[in-house]
Amino acid sequence: MPEGTRRVALVTGGCGGIGAAICRRLAADGLLVAVVDRPGAPVGEIAAQLKGAGHIGIEADVLQEAAAETAFTEVERRLGPVSVLVTAAGILLLRPDGSRNPIAETSLEEWQQTLDINARGTFLFCRAYARRVTEPREGGRVVTVGSVAAQLGGYRSSSSYIASKAAVLGFTKGLARELATFGVTANSVAPGLIDAPMLRLSLDPADDAKAAAGIPLGRIGTPEDVAGAVSYLVSPDASYVTGNTIDVNGGYRMQ
Ligand SMILES: NC(=O)c1ccc[n+]([C@@H]2O[C@H](COP(=O)([O-])OP(=O)(O)OC[C@H]3O[C@@H](n4cnc5c(N)ncnc54)[C@H](O)[C@@H]3O)[C@@H](O)[C@H]2O)c1
Numbered sequence: 001m002p003e004g005t006r007r008v009a010l011v012t013g014g015c016g017g018i019g020a021a022i023c024r025r026l027a028a029d030g031l032l033v034a035v036v037d038r039p040g041a042p043v044g045e046i047a048a049q050l051k052g053a054g055h056i057g058i059e060a061d062v063l064q065e066a067a068a069e070t071a072f073t074e075v076e077r078r079l080g081p082v083s084v085l086v087t088a089a090g091i092l093l094l095r096p097d098g099s100r101n102p103i104a105e106t107s108l109e110e111w112q113q114t115l116d117i118n119a120r121g122t123f124l125f126c127r128a129y130a131r132r133v134t135e136p137r138e139g140g141r142v143v144t145v146g147s148v149a150a151q152l153g154g155y156r157s158s159s160s161y162i163a164s165k166a167a168v169l170g171f172t173k174g175l176a177r178e179l180a181t182f183g184v185t186a187n188s189v190a191p192g193l194i195d196a197p198m199l200r201l202s203l204d205p206a207d208d209a210k211a212a213a214g215i216p217l218g219r220i221g222t223p224e225d226v227a228g229a230v231s232y233l234v235s236p237d238a239s240y241v242t243g244n245t246i247d248v249n250g251g252y253r254m255q
Pocket of ligand 1: 012013062063087088090091145147148149195198199200
């Protein structure tokens with residue numbers, strides 16, 4: 001890549017709590033960012049707030065098979081080839097009171113929607129990226145967003161969510177193996193309890209201290225904690241790190 005060229009990053013779920021923090025961090029790191037989120041999400045507003053000029057917003061529903069190809073084509077047309085893909089789009093379906101449906105009461109619709117957005121959506125965007133990697137690509141990086149739920153079985157998340165994030169973690173290793181041929185890395189981050197909208201479906205801020213008591217570092221994480229790990233994974237310092245999962249959980253789960 002010619003010196004002075006800004007790498008282009010495409011971030012799905014870029015309007016979410018964690019996704020927007022990742023967009024902010026990558027922009028601050030000097031990348032050109034395409035903020036991708038579902039139709040109606042404030043993609044342009046988030047892009048306009050990022051450090052530096054030239055960032056763009058793109059509406060895309062990761063449920064739609066054509067959406068990933070369309071998004072990549074538009075980013076290429078407006079910003080150039082995508083070097084960095086981060087897949088942060090995701091959902092967790094809980095009951096209105098924040099509790100999870102037990103498996104016995106999980107509908108096929110809940111299972112399917114969760115798997116489709118979290119796992120299939122990740123696959124579709126990674127496939128669009130992989131289709132474009134036909135020769136060695138310096139600085140090529142993929143970071144998928146898993147969850148401690150997939151590793152621990154999830155205390156507060158649904159079984160379909162746990163399954164979808166386990167699929168993401170496994171899929172990313174397969175991707176890493178394939179893209180390694182081209183010098184491109186693929187890794188996951190596995191956030192623990194992070195002060196972002198998905199956690200707030202099941203945890204009232206008034207109960208944070210109680211939840212934090214079970215975390216060795218003694219606090220709920222921030223979206224910026226996750227963005228910092230992503231920043232490292234897409235940096236030149238991480239060029240020999242692939243097929244890995246970085247836990248961002250304050251020690252909640254230690255291997
Ligand atoms: N908050 C946590 O504690 C936590 C912990 C572990 C993992 N995660 C993961 O981090 C990611 C972000 O979580 P968050 O807490 O910031 O939640 P969030 O709800 O703020 O972010 C999710 C984003 O995904 C987008 N999205 C959902 N469905 C979509 C679709 N069909 N097409 C395009 N975009 C879609 C949403 O619009 C939203 O902007 C998720 O993948 C989540 O599973 C979060």
